[in-house]
Amino acid sequence: MSSETHHHTEHHADEHDTMTRSKIWQVFFVLLGITAVEFIIALALVPKGIIPLHFANPIYILLTLAKAFYIVAYFMHLKFEKVGLLYSILVPIIFIIGLILVLTNESHHWVDLRM
Incomplete structure (x- = not known):
């Protein structure tokens, strides 16, 4: 070798x-x-x-x-494995942020319905 x-x-x-x-x-x-x-x-x-x-x-x-x-x-x-580590952290964070935004928007809709 x-x-x-x-x-x-x-x-x-x-x-x-x-x-x-x-x-x-x-x-x-x-x-x-x-x-x-x-x-x-x-x-x-x-x-x-x-x-x-x-x-x-x-x-x-x-x-x-x-x-x-x-x-x-x-x-x-x-x-x-920098790319794998990056994807394993960033992808879930993006989905969680999206979920929070959707749930926040939905909660405002339910509050508006109660009024």
Whole structure:
């Protein structure tokens, strides 16, 4: 095997290396930390009025998206497949935004009917 072919194969193997135990634990603790922050916000900060609910909800959404990224990137092995990762995040977000717009429009229609 030529050195160029060997170098390319070695680079490819490093790039798509399987998850080691230490990497799995690292991702686990990141996900655990994000979840702990969500619980602290939900069970301590919001009930005591430190963070208003209308500020907490977007924070929950961002933290949940961060967890989704970690799960998709590391456990579904899409970290090195940029296009796949991009599509797996953007396509559902576009559909969710469309669903929210349709439901908002529909709710206005039902409110108008009640008047």
